[in-house]
Amino acid sequence: MKRFIEVAIIFIIIPVFYLLINYFINRYFINSHVIDVQTNVLIVGNSHNRRSIDTTFFKNAKNIAQGAEPYFATYLKLKKLCVNNKIDTLILNFFYGDISAGNDKKFINKKWSGEMFKRLYAISSLSDFNQFEINYRNYFYVYIKNLCLYPKVKHDNYIGSFNGKKSKKIHNDSTEAIERHYFYEDKNVGISYLCINYLDSIINLADKNNMKLILVTAPLHSSYINNIPTNFQDSFFELKDSLINEKIMVLDLSESIIEDKYFYNSDHLNNKGAKKFTKILIDTLNCKLY
Amino acid sequence: MLFNSIEFAIFLPIIFILYWFVISKNLKFQNVLLLLASYLFYGWWNWWFLFLIIFSSFIDYLVGIGLSKQKIPKKRKFLLFISIFINIGFLGVFKYFNFFAESFADAFTLFGKSIEPSRLNIILPVGISFYTFQTLSYSIDVYRKKLEPTKDIISFFAFVSFFPQLVAGPIERATNLLPQFYKKRKFDYEKATDGVRQIIWGLFKKMVIADNCAVFANDIFNNYTDYSGSTLIFGAIVFAFQIYADFSGYSDIAIGTARLFGFNLKQNFAFPYFSRDVAEAWRRWHISLVTWFRDYVYIPLGGSRVGIWKKIRNIFIIYIVCGFWHGANWTFIVWGALHALFFLPLILIKKNRINTNIVAQGKLIPNLKEILQMGLTFFIITITVIFFRANNLTHAFDYLANIFSVDLFSLPIFPKKIFLFITFLLVIEWFNRDKKHGLQINSWQIHRIVKWCLYYFIIFLIFYFGGEQQEFIYFQF
Structure with missing residues (x-):
């Protein structure tokens, strides 16, 4: 028995030591690596901005949005990027689903939590998730996998990019999309005050760093808009009015494109739609800003 | 509790340390610890399921004692029937009731009449097919006088619920596992x-x-x-x-x-x-289940020492039952039947053991x-x-x-x-x-x-x- 314990301890100590060394090396890389976004117009948010603003047509802009990104994650990203970057304009998506309490479940949900932690491990600590229910297994799994297994120089999983989708025909998935965005286990998830608070934190952060914040609602297909639960519509418009009263620029362009041929699915544009929408957005900004 | 979970990674070392360091000198305490650990392991899914496993264990424990005291064949058979009826009954209710109800309703539609089957809204208790077969093997072996019935209730309950193999096997025979609970275990490096x-x-x-x-x-x-x-x-x-x-x-x-x-x-x-060949594959796949069916279903039916038609019948029975054990769905039945079809030529030309x-x-x-x-x-x-x-x-x-x-x-x-x-x-x-x-x-x-x-x-x-x-x-x- 004594021999077994001794061998077991040695067997465990070796990898623990190895993991610890990697942890410190990776921490060093995270702290010393500066992300230079090389732009003065930054596009952030979730897949709505990611798939609708094509930066090949938007001079000086960089799209770092990622699919399903809640405001909490956007806030952490911006907090990190503001340290070393001078950003003039920040384009953030503002959409009905952004205030859904479904976003709060992304850190406990089996499918999404791993992906969220994978993006955020380098710019967050466990205490950042205090207000959320989280999937600890996935959290520690991602943490160890990314920080302890081997040294890696780049830890920038939180930086996304424009991701246009080709499609000739719309995949009409409005029922599934509505279900995914506003319902959880067949129940209306309600409004997330955490999301609204983090939107507020982003506004404050932008203000503190002299960034012009522009909230954009990208085009949505009529089959989607018509089926958004009323509590979300009411809260969205109420929030929109209050933001406008606070002098925040809100561009509701949800109905700026309506033809099916520009949609990939019920809530995302395809490549052609993104090209068209980017031009609409630039024109609108030129009109409003200058 | 899943084997690939953090909970199990914490649970296992704790039980291991308690087992070998704290109570290693007392066999009874070790068995009690294993029993409690097994119930904790199983109850992690749903505490309510524990009542089922305790009840099942208790019935077979009593049947075992009853069989040891009873000498009259008819009464012994009746005691065995109780064990089989209760254990298979649980399986039938929890696992197969909805399947039979729906299949019955589907059969009616073939005759142009449709009926709405009544379904039970119940969850299948984890591992029920495994521990049911394990505990059944005890009653059958005691009935066949291959095994002395136990009076040690802790050992018996620990045998039925032994956490490493409780929810997905191997389906252990009482003749192999139960005696291991009676003997003092020594740590072997x-x-x-x-x-x-x-x-x-x-x-x-x-x-x-x-x-x-x-x-x-x-x-x-x-x-x-x-x-x-x-x-x-x-x-x-x-x-x-x-x-x-x-x-x-x-x-x-x-x-x-x-x-x-x-x-x-x-x-x-x-x-x-x-x-x-397929016969070899079945000797190497889920051995504990295959040998269970061989010993408790196939051989009592006559096995391969019968006429050709009975032999074919027995093969189809064993494979279809084996398929059906996997799940209450026609797909499993067809899966079993297909294996019977592939196995049949080998046994008919006596090449199943080459x-x-x-x-x-x-x-x-x-x-x-x-x-x-x-x-x-x-x-x-x-x-x-x-x-x-x-x-x-x-x-x-x-x-x-x-x-x-x-x-x-x-x-x-x-x-x-x-x-x-x-x-x-x-x-x-x-x-x-x-x-x-x-x-x-x-x-x-x-x-x-x-x-x-x-x-x-x-x-x-x-x-x-x-x-x-x-x-x-x-x-x-």
């Missing part, structure tokens, strides 16, 4: 270290092979109309490896864990994908004949697992029909990473095909450092490539 090796190998099979295969196979099976025939073949192959890695991985972890506590469980998988040794024994690589035999056997398994995986018969037949479509010879989607893992699995298991598990490398003449590097490499693979945590497939059975 070799046994414990090999147990740890087996656990590591089981985790690799489950978390790296099965969980990664699951993502690919689920996508292919759920969207089979979107894929070419060649990709559907890959989907079936990947699922064949998923189910093997999932279930044999569980068995490896179970057997390895039991060895840490000084117990010997029976080998449940003996590298079935290195089989040269491959009882290990393939290419003493050789590094098999000869061409053996390769072709293994390939053909694996092909049969792959075709039949389509029924095993399909949601219903229509799904299975559509999947098969889509395989044999015009794009059968088009370039398939080839999951490179998964096939790399599978190759690694096959290479390691090939070199250990004469052993009890894939990582039994203690006899390899290599330096300890090299062995440790291999272990660390496997642990690294588990951490780095461990797919999304999935439940073990066999939990649903």
Whole structure:
């Protein structure tokens, strides 16, 4: 028995030591690596901005949005990027689903939590998730996998990019999309005050760093808009009015494109739609800003 | 509690330390600890299920004592009937009631009448098919006077609920496992270290092979109309490896864990994908279940020592029952029947026991004949697992029909990473095909450092490539 314990301890100590060394090396890389976004117009948010603003047509802009990104994650990203970057304009998506309490479940949900932690491990600590229910297994799994297994120089999983989708025909998935965005286990998830608070934190952060914040609602297909639960519509418009009263620029362009041929699915544009929408957005900004 | 969960990673060392350090001198206390640990392990899913297992254990305990006192054959038979009725009754209610109700209603529609079947809105208790068979084996063996009934209630309850193999086997016989609870267990260094090796190998099979295969196979099976025939073949192959890695991985972890506590469980998988015919594959696949059906169903029916028609009947019965044990769905019945069809010619021409040794024994690589035999056997398994995986018969037949479509010879989607893992699995298991598990490398003449590097490499693979945590497939059975 004594021999077994001794061998077991040695067997465990070796990898623990190895993991610890990697942890410190990776921490060093995270702290010393500066992300230079090389732009003065930054596009952030979730897949709505990611798939609708094509930066090949938007001079000086960089799209770092990622699919399903809640405001909490956007806030952490911006907090990190503001340290070393001078950003003039920040384009953030503002959409009905952004205030859904479904976003709060992304850190406990089996499918999404791993992906969220994978993006955020380098710019967050466990205490950042205090207000959320989280999937600890996935959290520690991602943490160890990314920080302890081997040294890696780049830890920038939180930086996304424009991701246009080709499609000739719309995949009409409005029922599934509505279900995914506003319902959880067949129940209306309600409004997330955490999301609204983090939107507020982003506004404050932008203000503190002299960034012009522009909230954009990208085009949505009529089959989607018509089926958004009323509590979300009411809260969205109420929030929109209050933001406008606070002098925040809100561009509701949800109905700026309506033809099916520009949609990939019920809530995302395809490549052609993104090209068209980017031009609409630039024109609108030129009109409003200058 | 899942073997591949953080909870189990905490639970196991605590129980291990208590077992060997705190109460190692008292056998009774050790058994009580194992019983409590098993109930905690099982109750982690749902405490209510514990009442079922306690009730089942209690009935068989009383039946055992009753059988020991009763000498009149009719009354003994009645006692056995009580045990079978209650245990199979539980299975029938929890697992098969809805299936029979729906099938009955479907049968009515054939005659132009439709009836609405009444369904039970109940959850299938985890592992019920496993512990029911385990406890039944006790009553039957006591009835047959192959086993002395126990009066030690703690040992008996611990035997029924022994946590390493409680929810997905191996289905242990009372004749093998129960006596191990009576004897003082001594810590055996070799046994414990090999147990740890087996656990590591089981985790690799489950978390790296099965969980990664699951993502690919689920996508292919759920969207089979979107894929070419060649990709559907890959989907079936990947699922064949998923189910093997999932279930044999569980068995490896179970057997390895039991060895840490000084117990010997029976080998449940003996590298079935290195089989040269279907009969050999069945001797190597889910051994504990197959031998259970052989001893308690097939042989009492007359086995193969009867006339030809009865022999055919017995084979179909055993395979169909075996299929049905896996789940209350026609797909499992067809899966079993197909295996019976493939097995039948072998037994009729008396060639079902020609491959009882290990393939290419003493050789590094098999000869061409053996390769072709293994390939053909694996092909049969792959075709039949389509029924095993399909949601219903229509799904299975559509999947098969889509395989044999015009794009059968088009370039398939080839999951490179998964096939790399599978190759690694096959290479390691090939070199250990004469052993009890894939990582039994203690006899390899290599330096300890090299062995440790291999272990660390496997642990690294588990951490780095461990797919999304999935439940073990066999939990649903």
